[in-house]
Amino acid sequence: MIIQKEYKFYAAHRNEELDDKCSNLHGHRYGLRCFFEVKRSGALSTLFGDFDAKIDPYLKDQYDHGMLIHTGDSLYATLQDHMQRTGERFKLKVLDGPTSVENLAHKMFTEITEMGFRLQQLEVRETDTSxxxxxxxxxxxHNRDMAAEQAAATS
Incomplete structure (x- = not known):
């Protein structure tokens, strides 16, 4: 059985690898649509609130009104330096690759799975039409490819 839930958060990002408007710092109202695989036992499977109790606070703490940033982005080092010098703190959600919606989808799929939920599918909406x-x-x-790359790098 599939239970579907939707969530939203606001975040800034840029994709420093592109040579277009997306290389500039900008923000989105991201939308998530989660498709959870659940097993029914008795009259019900999983309460909608069981998802919300873990996912809502996580999104607010880790993503909402923060900045998605790639460790390889030169702006990351600049922001780290600024925070160290001034004591000012920014909410940075660090990604291992560029902050594309595809990479964000992988990261969020992983994080939600690590919460103990079984996702069948995740839709990440960057704009109303994308x-x-x-x-x-x-x-x-993706995980098989990453494991193969790591194995090749250590041999």
């Missing part, structure tokens, strides 16, 4: 659909098969493939 959505990435990321499936369990995509996640499994």
């Amino acid at each position: 959505v990435v659909t990321y499936t369990r098969d995509d996640w499994d493939e």
Whole structure:
């Protein structure tokens, strides 16, 4: 059985690898649509509130009104230096790769799965007309590729 839940958060980002408007710092109202695989036992499977109790606070703490940033972005080092010098703190959600919606979908799929939920699919909406659909098969493939890359790097 599939239970579907939707969430929203606001975040800034830029994709420093692009040579267009997206290389500039800007923000989005991101939308998430989660498709959870659940097992029914008795009259119900999982309460909607069980998802909200973990995911809502996590999004507020880690993502909402923060900045998505890639460790390889030169702005990351600048912001780290600024925070160290001034004591000012920014909410930075650090990604291992560019802050594309595709990379964000992988990161969020991983994080929600680590909360103990089984996702079948995750849709990440960057704008009203731009959505990435990321499936369990995509996640499994990505993780296999990453494991193979790590194995090759250590041999």
